Amino acid sequence: MATLNDFETNLKGRLSETARIVGSDGTVLRWDGSCAPSPSVTIFPQCEEDVAETVKFCRQKGMKCFAQGGGHGWRVRNNGEIDVVICLREMSAVTVDEESRKITFGGGTIVQELIEAATAKKLEITTGICNSVGVMGSTLCGGIGRYMGKYGLAIDNLLSVNFVDAAGKLHRGVTQETDEDLWWAIRGAGTSLGIITEAVMQAHPQSNDGLSWTGTLIFADSSKLEAVVEAINDLEMDENMCVHFLIACVPPTLAPAIMVVPWHYGPEEEAEKVWKRLIDVGPTIKETFMAPANRLNDGNDPFGEKGGRKPGVGLGLDTLDPKAYRHIWDLYVQFISENPDAARTVLVAERYPKAKAVSAARDSTAFAHRDSKYEVICVPWYTDEKLDIRADAFAQTIRNIWAQKCCKPDQIRSYVAFSGLNEPLESLFGERERIDKLMRIKRKWDPENHWGALMDIV
Incomplete structure (x- = not known):
């Protein structure tokens, strides 16, 4: 089991200059403390490569890591097994392409930040209904919210994602065309397959100003x-x-x-x-x-x-x-x-x-x-x-x-x-055929069930 000193000595040099590594005293407060992880180390990556390097290091040391965006995930399964929290909160940049009305946001972006960026360009976008909730986590679960009557679920407006798998490999621009099965599974069960470090979502013109x-x-x-x-x-x-x-x-x-x-x-x-x-x-x-x-x-x-x-x-x-x-x-x-x-x-x-x-x-x-x-x-x-x-x-x-x-x-x-x-x-994903499909995809992308913190699909 690696110590904080091991991370500082052997991981810090592989991360960007401003990435931070803290011990248990730097644990980030979660919305629900009843089953929150108690990590020995928390990493604050500044870029996608930092996330990938952290996952690789954790795998090499036999430690389980867990990605945290807004920190509002409902209940964290197997929380006692989580050694390292990768807090994405500082990866929260939002960019808006006004011509295509596509918005790109980081894995740590919260709802308020996404709404502010869209509103500034007189656009609206499907999000949850709480400002402090992480956009990525709520989206990957389906993404219900006020605008779904007009535009459907958040996952229906998702255009592409960047994805770090359980081996620490970064996959950019994952879509229906690049991997049909992975794209299917990410939209609804993505938190059990890897860490989504960035996403592109379709926005829409505002109504009634x-x-x-x-x-x-x-x-x-x-x-x-x-x-x-x-x-x-x-x-x-x-x-x-x-x-x-x-x-x-x-x-x-x-x-x-x-x-x-x-x-x-x-x-x-x-x-x-x-x-x-x-x-x-x-x-x-x-x-x-x-x-x-x-x-x-x-x-x-x-x-x-x-x-x-x-x-x-x-x-x-x-x-x-x-x-x-x-x-x-x-x-x-x-x-x-x-x-x-x-x-x-x-x-x-x-x-x-x-x-x-x-x-x-x-x-x-x-x-x-x-x-x-x-x-x-x-x-x-x-x-x-x-x-x-x-x-x-x-x-x-x-x-x-x-x-x-x-x-x-x-x-x-x-x-x-x-x-x-x-x-x-069955209550989460429907009939047996759907679960079997998820299990097959899970085995491909996470054969050792490294991402078991939310649900085990093995």
């Missing part, structure tokens, strides 16, 4: 829960809409409440008509406004805060059952009241228009679940590790209710970025 209507509807009266659920279920979603539905403790009182974040890409008067059914339920607080594209995610910044323990689980649902949600509400209130340290626990249901996403052939990517009506997550959020067992039990209970009451029988689907630690491969 980038302005969209959004805000927060808070329902403090829990008796309106069923009405809110029914209104969300009944929405006729067009390509310019999405909605986030939360059960959370709302500041300043931190009392449990129902929160809805509607979004409409268009003028305010049009948005009020589109969302009338939900507004008519009667929120206690209604705060809406027109937001510029580069400020659209700001309301989610508290959710992206790093640190704490967040052993989350998620599923893809076909509906939100009102009776099931009444049961979920009661369990949430009980969990919060019994565990005050977990007051930031949150349940989120996200609904996006899927027509554009399902228009792409399901077999065109490793991402399997294009037609889930909702993506839902349960995130127990606390600091005291003594709550781990109770928090896991709560999250699994909520997941079971979703699975039994809001999913089609025997069709459990989970969005990879929201999955729990031990989610069956």
Whole structure:
């Protein structure tokens, strides 16, 4: 096992001059501390060649490494086996080709940086909904977000990637044409195949000068829960809409409440008509406004805060059952009241228009679940590790209710970025034939399962 001194003595000279090597005291904080790696060494590469050299060195020393971009990866499997973190955060350059509307970004780019670069050129691009999340990680899992109604998933807009394999070899410009199987697998399961150091994505011209209507509807009266659920279920979603539905403790009182974040890409008067059914339920607080594209995610910044323990689980649902949600509400209130340290626990249901996403052939990517009506997550959020067992039990209970009451029988689907630690491969990638294909590709590119931190496909 190589020591920090070994890295400084034998690797540093192979890296670019400004690349940094730090010990355990330089470990980068992750969003979820409940299963975060505790590396003995963290590397901060400055270029793709630094990444390749680091992987080669780790392989030579028999050490497992793990790439970290934004640090928000949902649950890190086999975290105890990870010796070295390759933090890509300083590889965050973004360049925009205005003529072709193609945007190139590094492996450490976060959502806010990509949005700012696109907005500056009056473009929009498919990203996640939290500013501090790494673009690469969220994209490789499929990439759901507000603009998917117009442009599909982020992976549907991906044009090429640069890729460091498990042997430390850098492959530039990987596309459908260069390697059909690898391109298929990267789009949906890329984090289990190698390190994506750079990507090119298609951007699109802004609509409505980038302005969209959004805000927060808070329902403090829990008796309106069923009405809110029914209104969300009944929405006729067009390509310019999405909605986030939360059960959370709302500041300043931190009392449990129902929160809805509607979004409409268009003028305010049009948005009020589109969302009338939900507004008519009667929120206690209604705060809406027109937001510029580069400020659209700001309301989610508290959710992206790093640190704490967040052993989350998620599923893809076909509906939100009102009776099931009444049961979920009661369990949430009980969990919060019994565990005050977990007051930031949150349940989120996200609904996006899927027509554009399902228009792409399901077999065109490793991402399997294009037609889930909702993506839902349960995130127990606390600091005291003594709550781990109770928090896991709560999250699994909520997941079971979703699975039994809001999913089609025997069709459990989970969005990879929201999955729990031990989610069956079938729920992530679909039927056996798809998993067998992934296994075959995995064996070619990572025969020793070096990249097993997120899921084992062997």
